Amino acid sequence: MxxxxxxxxxxxxxxxxxxxxxxxxxxxxxxxxxxxxxxxxxxxxxxxxxxxxxxSKDGLWQVVKERRFSHFVEERKSLFSRGGVTLEEIRNSVRAYFELLKNDPVLVQLLTRAELEQDLSCSQYDEKRLAPFVERMREAQKTGLLRSDVPPAHLLLIVTNVITQWFEARAMFAGWSELEGEDLDSSFLESVEKVFFEGAQK
Amino acid sequence: MxxxxxxxxxxxxxxxxxxxxxxxxxxxxxxxxxxxxxxxxxxxxxxxxxxxxxxSKDGLWQVVKERRFSHFVEERKSLFSRGGVTLEEIRNSVRAYFELLKNDPVLVQLLTRAELEQDLSCSQYDEKRLAPFVERMREAQKTGLLRSDVPPAHLLLIVTNVITQWFEARAMFAGWSELEGEDLDSSFLESVEKVFFEGAQK
DNA sequence: CCTTTTATTTACCGATCGTTCAATAAATAT
DNA sequence: ATATTTATTGAACGATCGGTAAATAAAAGG
CATH class of the missing domain: 1.10.10 (Arc Repressor Mutant, subunit A)
Structure with missing residues (x-):
């Protein structure tokens, strides 16, 4: 037996x-x-x-996305709801978003695949997820920290798009001869901060 | 019969x-x-x-990518090899890249899928494709048009990443309530130019 | 205790997958 | 004109696909 x-x-x-x-x-x-x-x-x-x-297989796929993205929303909310609206705080939020994607490559891949499928439920998460950050941008515009001739959502998207795309295509950039240096990630983040806040123009 | x-x-x-x-x-x-x-x-x-x-099916997939990406390389080379190195010319190159992706959603999708597969052959195309633009950035730094405390490849990646990610996730942003206005695309491009060249800081 | 529910396992289904092979016919070479 | 090559067609292959149904057993409720 x-x-x-x-x-x-x-x-x-x-x-x-x-x-x-x-x-x-x-x-x-x-x-x-x-x-x-x-x-x-x-x-x-x-x-x-x-x-x-x-x-069903499709049902599983939906639950996988929902679990991950809703968790991501909570993660983001706690990240961006602390502290006052100063340039240094916004800078910290940018760095936090960078670290978040850096430490979670699976999340980046899932987000990308959801985008490719044009998953509308993911879009709802996206807006909820970024709403507090948009609000912070708007406040920073009111207090004169950031320029007001650009929609606050654009300010947000510009900096997050740079970072998101960086990690989506991370494997490509790793082979570039132009990008030398010890730490590709922190070196790039440094450049992003400079250009985003101060501009590329001399 | x-x-x-x-x-x-x-x-x-x-x-x-x-x-x-x-x-x-x-x-x-x-x-x-x-x-x-x-x-x-x-x-x-x-x-x-x-x-x-x-x-084989895999062979077909490789040929599909190769045909599209090599064609893209040529398109880009002709786009960025004309004109002198002035701020207005760089601005035009940014706009040209924006229009290129805007008018070719299939290309954006293929690029994204190739990135997800970490297709190394695509990485080679990527570097060749962007090399002339990097060179232009370097020249602009030498002539004092752009800031020199940032690697030229970073300057390129910052602006292209914003645009690429914009069109990769275009369907998500379309549903955002924050982004009103008649022409989402040209409105965003305008903001990108402002922030990239002059900075978000007031 | 017995009954009901349900998480887990096993066996199986028809459909479709990528691929192979042989037959056919049009173009090319000799 | 004949032989060779090859683009096209149709049939078939074993494997695997997602999904179903029934059997088994552990937990829950009475």
Missing amino acids: TAIKRRPRDAEATRTQILDAAESLFAAQGFGSTSLAQIAQKSHSHKSLILHHFS | TAIKRRPRDAEATRTQILDAAESLFAAQGFGSTSLAQIAQKSHSHKSLILHHFS
């Missing part, structure tokens, strides 16, 4: 294990290039168990 | 038809979510004919 090993009966733990495996696979390979069999193997479960918990 | 309609025997025309169909499908859906059957249908050919001309 061979004792058959069975996964302990823990629905919530199983769900998170499946979500974790699916997240990394979807991020790295994309939705279409990832099979339920792969996810089952990586999460040490079974195809049918995945469908039992998430009803 | 029913006369069977046969595709005219033209290898080159067939190849381009297949490449065109594959390009738009890969760009919109991604490699893994696109089947040879779909490509065959869209190009009015047959699965076997695709494999005859491109040996």
